[in-house]
Amino acid sequence: MTVEEFKLPDVGEGVAEGELVSWLVAPGDRVEEDQPVAEVETDKALVEVPSSYDGTVEELFVDEGDMVPVGDVIISFRIDEDGDGGATAEAEAEPEPEADAGDEPAPDATADADDGTTSEPDTPSGRTFAPPSARRLARELGVDVGAVDGSGPGGRVTEADVRAHAEGGGSADAGGADDGPEPRPAPTDTGSTGRKSAVSKRGDSSDGASATAAGAPEPAGRETTLATPATRKVARERGVDLDDVPTDETRDGEAFVTVDAVNAYADALESPSEPEPATVDADTAPATVDADTAPDATAATDAAVSAEGDETVPYRGVRRTIGKQMERSKYTAPHVTHHDTAAVDALVEAREELKPKAEAEGVKLTYMPFVMKAIVAGLKEYPYLNSELREDDEEIVLKGDYNLGIAVATDAGLMVPVVEDVDEKGLFELADEVNDLAARARERKLKPAEMKGGTFSITNFGAIGGEYATPIINYPETAILGLGAIEERPVVREGDGGDSEVVPAPTLPLSLSIDHRVVDGAVAAEFANTVMEHLETPLLLLNE
Incomplete structure (x- = not known):
C-alpha cells in the first residue's frame, strides 16, 4: 500500500x-x-x-x-x-x-x-456526496450517510438531511432548489442547501460560555461540535476537547469551532491565574486583553460585534475578478455615456407576431435578439465601436467579428458569456443561444472559453426595473450598451390633423458608454441613431 x-x-x-x-x-x-x-x-x-x-x-x-x-x-x-x-x-x-x-x-x-x-x-x-461535517454528524447519530436522500446541489447530503433521516422524516426541504438558483446580495448561511457560508454571524447563540471569575473559561460541554480537519488537529496537539471550546458560531444549527477559538481556549487553560472579567467589551477590556485576539466565545466580544451588526464577506474569487476588471476599465478608459430613447411599438408588435412560431420550435423569444441584430447594423456602419485600443502597440484594432457579450446577474456576480458571429445567426438561433448561456451562467456551468473573445457588450438593467445608467465598458472593448425597461411613456406623435400630440407608447431607454480615446461623442450619437432606427423599424433587421 x-x-x-x-x-x-x-x-x-x-x-x-x-x-x-x-x-x-x-x-x-x-x-x-x-x-x-x-x-x-x-x-x-x-x-x-x-x-x-x-x-x-x-x-x-x-x-x-x-x-x-x-x-x-x-x-x-x-x-x-x-x-x-x-x-x-x-x-x-x-x-x-x-x-x-x-x-x-x-x-x-x-x-x-x-x-x-x-x-x-x-x-x-x-x-455519496456529503461534506465532512455531515458525515461526522451521521456517525454521531448512527446514520448510514449512503441511505440519506440529499437535498443539496447535485444530490449532496447536508447536515439537515442527516438529522431529518435520523428523526425518520426523510430528507430536508431544499428550500426551493428545484426553482433554480436566484441571485442573492451576499453569501449567507443557507441552512439546508448544503453550501457553507463565508459569513459567520455572531451573537446569535448562547452556547458560548463566559469566562469565570477565576480566570479559566468554563467548558461548554456540548454533545456535538463541528470543526474542520485542521481545527481538530490543533485541538489534539493542544490537548483540548472540542466539545469544551466555547463558541457562538454555528453551521447548520450545530456549534462550529475555529482554530482561533481552540488556541484561545487552550491559552486560557494554560494561564488560569490571569483573571478576565465576566463580560469584556472594547472599552473596559484590561490592557492584557487584545479585543481582536480574545477568545471567540467571550460574551463581551460577541455582544460588541452583535451590537455593531457588521458581517465580513471574503473579497475573492469571481467577485474580486469583477472588481479588478471594473477598476481597470474605469481608470484606464475615459468613459462617456450617451443616453437616448427609442419608440418601439413596431418592435413589440413584431415580437408578438413571432412568439407563437418561436414557441412551436421550442424557443423563448425575448427582445434581446432584435437588439443584438440592431447593434450589429450599427457596428457595421461605425466600426470604431467594435474595436480594441492596444496602447503598447499604439494602434486601434477594428474587429472583423461581431461577438456580443451579454451581462448576466448571478449569485457570484456579473458573468458575461459571449455570443459569437451574431451577424451570421437568425433571431430564433440567437434567442436559443442567449437563453442557454444565461441559464448556465446562473448555474455556474460556463466554460472559461465561453466568456472570451467579445467585441461589444450589452447589459440589460431594465430586467429589474431600471431606466438609465452609466455602464462600465468591458475592457478592452471600447463600448457597451445598456438597456432600460420597455414601458409605456409619453411620446410626441403627429396627429390626424397634422398637429403634434402626446400619446403613450412603449419605449426603450438606451445608455451607451464609450471609450472616449477611441470613439468621439458624435460617432456614439450616430451609432445610437442607427440602432434606434432598426429597433423602431424592425423590417430593417431582415438585412442583418
Missing part, C-alpha cells in the same frame, strides 16, 4: 489559485478515478476537482474557504499495490468474501482521523 498526494490541478486557463469551497469526501471514503472530491471557485467559475486515483481518502490538507495555489497538495489517498485503495487495515490483512446480492454492506472499521469514532458504512455506490 502506498500513500499518494494529490495537488490542485490547473482548473482553468491562466488560473493561479482557487478557493476550496467545499469537500465532497472525507477521510476514510472510498473514491474512484474521475470522481469529484472538491468544489473549487476560481476567478472564472465554480468547478469540481476530480480524483486521479482509485483509493481511500487518507487526509485533507486544506480547509473549506481556504485559497489554494495551483500545484499545492490538497488531499492524499491510500493506494494498494494493484491500484485499489484499501478501506481498512483489516481489509489488507484478511480480504472480505464477496457479498451476495442480499447482504448488507459491512461497516468501515477505519477510525475517524479527527475524533476517533467509527465511520459510517460504505455505501453500495461509493459515490
Whole structure:
C-alpha cells in the first residue's frame, strides 16, 4: 500500500489559485478515478476537482474557504499495490468474501482521523456526496450517510438531511432548489442547501460560555461540535476537547469551532491565574486583553460585534475578478455615456407576431435578439465601436467579428458569456443561444472559453426595473450598451390633423458608454441613431 498526494490541478486557463469551497469526501471514503472530491471557485467559475486515483481518502490538507495555489497538495489517498485503495487495515490483512446480492454492506472499521469514532458504512455506490461535517454528524447519530436522500446541489447530503433521516422524516426541504438558483446580495448561511457560508454571524447563540471569575473559561460541554480537519488537529496537539471550546458560531444549527477559538481556549487553560472579567467589551477590556485576539466565545466580544451588526464577506474569487476588471476599465478608459430613447411599438408588435412560431420550435423569444441584430447594423456602419485600443502597440484594432457579450446577474456576480458571429445567426438561433448561456451562467456551468473573445457588450438593467445608467465598458472593448425597461411613456406623435400630440407608447431607454480615446461623442450619437432606427423599424433587421 502506498500513500499518494494529490495537488490542485490547473482548473482553468491562466488560473493561479482557487478557493476550496467545499469537500465532497472525507477521510476514510472510498473514491474512484474521475470522481469529484472538491468544489473549487476560481476567478472564472465554480468547478469540481476530480480524483486521479482509485483509493481511500487518507487526509485533507486544506480547509473549506481556504485559497489554494495551483500545484499545492490538497488531499492524499491510500493506494494498494494493484491500484485499489484499501478501506481498512483489516481489509489488507484478511480480504472480505464477496457479498451476495442480499447482504448488507459491512461497516468501515477505519477510525475517524479527527475524533476517533467509527465511520459510517460504505455505501453500495461509493459515490455519496456529503461534506465532512455531515458525515461526522451521521456517525454521531448512527446514520448510514449512503441511505440519506440529499437535498443539496447535485444530490449532496447536508447536515439537515442527516438529522431529518435520523428523526425518520426523510430528507430536508431544499428550500426551493428545484426553482433554480436566484441571485442573492451576499453569501449567507443557507441552512439546508448544503453550501457553507463565508459569513459567520455572531451573537446569535448562547452556547458560548463566559469566562469565570477565576480566570479559566468554563467548558461548554456540548454533545456535538463541528470543526474542520485542521481545527481538530490543533485541538489534539493542544490537548483540548472540542466539545469544551466555547463558541457562538454555528453551521447548520450545530456549534462550529475555529482554530482561533481552540488556541484561545487552550491559552486560557494554560494561564488560569490571569483573571478576565465576566463580560469584556472594547472599552473596559484590561490592557492584557487584545479585543481582536480574545477568545471567540467571550460574551463581551460577541455582544460588541452583535451590537455593531457588521458581517465580513471574503473579497475573492469571481467577485474580486469583477472588481479588478471594473477598476481597470474605469481608470484606464475615459468613459462617456450617451443616453437616448427609442419608440418601439413596431418592435413589440413584431415580437408578438413571432412568439407563437418561436414557441412551436421550442424557443423563448425575448427582445434581446432584435437588439443584438440592431447593434450589429450599427457596428457595421461605425466600426470604431467594435474595436480594441492596444496602447503598447499604439494602434486601434477594428474587429472583423461581431461577438456580443451579454451581462448576466448571478449569485457570484456579473458573468458575461459571449455570443459569437451574431451577424451570421437568425433571431430564433440567437434567442436559443442567449437563453442557454444565461441559464448556465446562473448555474455556474460556463466554460472559461465561453466568456472570451467579445467585441461589444450589452447589459440589460431594465430586467429589474431600471431606466438609465452609466455602464462600465468591458475592457478592452471600447463600448457597451445598456438597456432600460420597455414601458409605456409619453411620446410626441403627429396627429390626424397634422398637429403634434402626446400619446403613450412603449419605449426603450438606451445608455451607451464609450471609450472616449477611441470613439468621439458624435460617432456614439450616430451609432445610437442607427440602432434606434432598426429597433423602431424592425423590417430593417431582415438585412442583418
